[in-house]
Amino acid sequence: MGGLTYNSISQTRMATGEIYCQTLIEMAETDPRIVALTADLGKSSKIGAFMERFPDRFYQMGIAEQNMYAVAAGMAKSGLIPFTSSFAIFASCRALDQVHTDICYQNVPVKMISSHAGTSFGQAGTTHHSTEDIAIMRSLANLTVICPADGMETANAVRAAVEIPGPVYIRINRGYDQQVYEDLDYGFEVGKAVELHPGSDLTIIAMGSTVFQALQAARELDAVDKIKARVLDMHTVKPIDREAIIKAVHDTRRVVTVEDHTVIGGLGGAVAEVIAESGMGCAFRRLGLQDCFSPIGLHEDLMSYHGIDTNGILKSVRELMQLDFEEDEDWADEV
Amino acid sequence: MILDKETLSMLEAKANQLRHKTIDTVVYAGSGHLGGALSMIDAATLLYYNVMNIDRDDPDWEDRDRFVMSKGHAGIGLITIFSDLGWVPEEDLKTFNLTGSKYGIHLDSNVVPGVDASTGSLGHGLSLALGMALAAKQLKKDYFVYCMLGDGECQEGSIWEAAMAIAHYNQTNLITMVDRNKAQIDGETEDIMKLEPFQEKWTAFGFHAETIDGHDFEAIAQAIDDAKKRTDQPTCIILDTVKGKGVCFCEGDYRWHYGGISKDMAQQAHKDLDAYYDERLTRVKGA
Ligand SMILES: Cc1ncc(C[n+]2csc(CCOP(=O)(O)OP(=O)(O)O)c2C)c(N)n1
Numbered sequence: 179m180g181g182l183t184y185n186s187i188s189q190t191r192m193a194t195g196e197i198y199c200q201t202l203i204e205m206a207e208t209d210p211r212i213v214a215l216t217a218d219l220g221k222s223s224k225i226g227a228f229m230e231r232f233p234d235r236f237y238q239m240g241i242a243e244q245n246m247y248a249v250a251a252g253m254a255k256s257g258l259i260p261f262t263s264s265f266a267i268f269a270s271c272r273a274l275d276q277v278h279t280d281i282c283y284q285n286v287p288v289k290m291i292s293s294h295a296g297t298s299f300g301q302a303g304t305t306h307h308s309t310e311d312i313a314i315m316r317s318l319a320n321l322t323v324i325c326p327a328d329g330m331e332t333a334n335a336v337r338a339a340v341e342i343p344g345p346v347y348i349r350i351n352r353g354y355d356q357q358v359y360e361d362l363d364y365g366f367e368v369g370k371a372v373e374l375h376p377g378s379d380l381t382i383i384a385m386g387s388t389v390f391q392a393l394q395a396a397r398e399l400d401a402v403d404k405i406k407a408r409v410l411d412m413h414t415v416k417p418i419d420r421e422a423i424i425k426a427v428h429d430t431r432r433v434v435t436v437e438d439h440t441v442i443g444g445l446g447g448a449v450a451e452v453i454a455e456s457g458m459g460c461a462f463r464r465l466g467l468q469d470c471f472s473p474i475g476l477h478e479d480l481m482s483y484h485g486i487d488t489n490g491i492l493k494s495v496r497e498l499m500q501l502d503f504e505e506d507e508d509w510a511d512e513v
Numbered sequence: 514m515i516l517d518k519e520t521l522s523m524l525e526a527k528a529n530q531l532r533h534k535t536i537d538t539v540v541y542a543g544s545g546h547l548g549g550a551l552s553m554i555d556a557a558t559l560l561y562y563n564v565m566n567i568d569r570d571d572p573d574w575e576d577r578d579r580f581v582m583s584k585g586h587a588g589i590g591l592i593t594i595f596s597d598l599g600w601v602p603e604e605d606l607k608t609f610n611l612t613g614s615k616y617g618i619h620l621d622s623n624v625v626p627g628v629d630a631s632t633g634s635l636g637h638g639l640s641l642a643l644g645m646a647l648a649a650k651q652l653k654k655d656y657f658v659y660c661m662l663g664d665g666e667c668q669e670g671s672i673w674e675a676a677m678a679i680a681h682y683n684q685t686n687l688i689t690m691v692d693r694n695k696a697q698i699d700g701e702t703e704d705i706m707k708l709e710p711f712q713e714k715w716t717a718f719g720f721h722a723e724t725i726d727g728h729d730f731e732a733i734a735q736a737i738d739d740a741k742k743r744t745d746q747p748t749c750i751i752l753d754t755v756k757g758k759g760v761c762f763c764e765g766d767y768r769w770h771y772g773g774i775s776k777d778m779a780q781q782a783h784k785d786l787d788a789y790y791d792e793r794l795t796r797v798k799g800a
Contacts, residue, residue, distance in 0.1 A: 218668070218699050218706075219699070220699045222698065238706065240668035240697075240706025241635055241666060241669055245670060267634070271634075301617055302618045303618060304619075305585065305633025474614060474617030475614075476612050479612035480612070
């Protein structure tokens, strides 16, 4: 990817939000349509550096999210490509009507970079946890929904977002992410899952912060249990990679989804829809928040609490592998 | 003088103690919203220890006056009051914000005794407070509802929807207070999104609005007393305050919206607070 110079080193030095901001600055150098908006979260979302570089293309909107998203829609209708930086909870819940009607219905290229997603701002409690945003955003027509696994993938997603003609929702975490990718060149493509680990016994489909955890789990399953787990980084939740899911069912017959989000309507829901419509049988489990609001705590502790960290995934996979699951050779033919 | 000397001294001592406890809690938690907790603590102290009709033995007493901390991130200050009132075990402050604790940055009304509304998403509190005030009228109860807003929070359109409705219903059993510390996260309110002319905005929305020194118990008590007697208009009391008041390295600096403090800084903060208390006592004695 021309111009971008990030690698795993940058990732250890930079929070994911900072990588987003640097990527945006680099793109804005050559694309005058790009502008940035925030609602008093310039510091928290790390978009402040954009303001320093392009003070005339930065709009501080104050603590007024509904106004910000509708203003961004107006800008986008008039030839700009606005990037909004706020918390995922405020993009998906507070300003939902504006996002629905002004951005998605009118199908304008507002790029909503939404941070502090899932339980990554765990200590702030439910008012700041964003554990329903994927379910909400996924249901909005015209919207592309991406949940990058780490800083590198965030850079790729932000790059890709500009190329997409319509609105895009990118969901990132607070602070630093565990590193999944060494650099930018692993073939990121919107709507195409990345196979991070090969496997024929079962498939773990993950997004965002759980991708790293899934990968760790797969390595351990390989080493300890001799279970070959395929890991898919399903960074694009919409449009979802149906082909990769159907192939996973066909090849492995067991699928586990894992997300820092409610299991209702999120990644697990999206994958379940594809599997159900495929007509193929499959042992299936959705890991995530089980229809609850999360307690407070550090992100890693909450991931453990909700069973979406490496140990939680291992436990579920081991249970699933022990299920008396009838593998009927014919099933795959019923598609 | 609306407050006698004894009451004033009690309030001074209480607010001082709560400021110290807030610092301690920030240290336990590792970080916290110090600035906005210290700017509102005087008003909250006055409310809980002098103004509000509450039952110390029963934080859920149904006829109690309500307090909605709409700027929910100041929970780290509010919790020190609840602990002092005996609603929350003092020991629990040590768990503030830690994994598994009942107490996160934004207090949960279903979990923490004394919290009248779960807030944290800015711009909801005034509407919640209006609902409580309307319910009082509906149920023929005579409790008052107090709502504390952040000034930055008033950039949310929903605050003005609530304001319009409060004036429309002439809801004088609801007293709106704004912690006008002139700072938010990214900077000073007037640089981020101009609020001025602020008092006039409230007036235009149909309120009796006045700006008073938000660190002066006398002034706040007088304004509240007047507000409770006012029947022709709802009242908005704009508390002219300083973010981080009493701790020199925070005072007036928007960057202290949220942060961590080291043990050394905490020590310094306690020292500053002692000096600040002395200064205030001298003023009280001189009065
Ligand atoms: C709807 C919403 N948007 C953004 C935030 C993030 N946020 C938390 S505190 C804050 C600044 C609040 O400023 P102010 O109301 O002036 O409070 P104070 O200065 O008294 O702490 C912001 C933007 C939030 N909690 N809720």
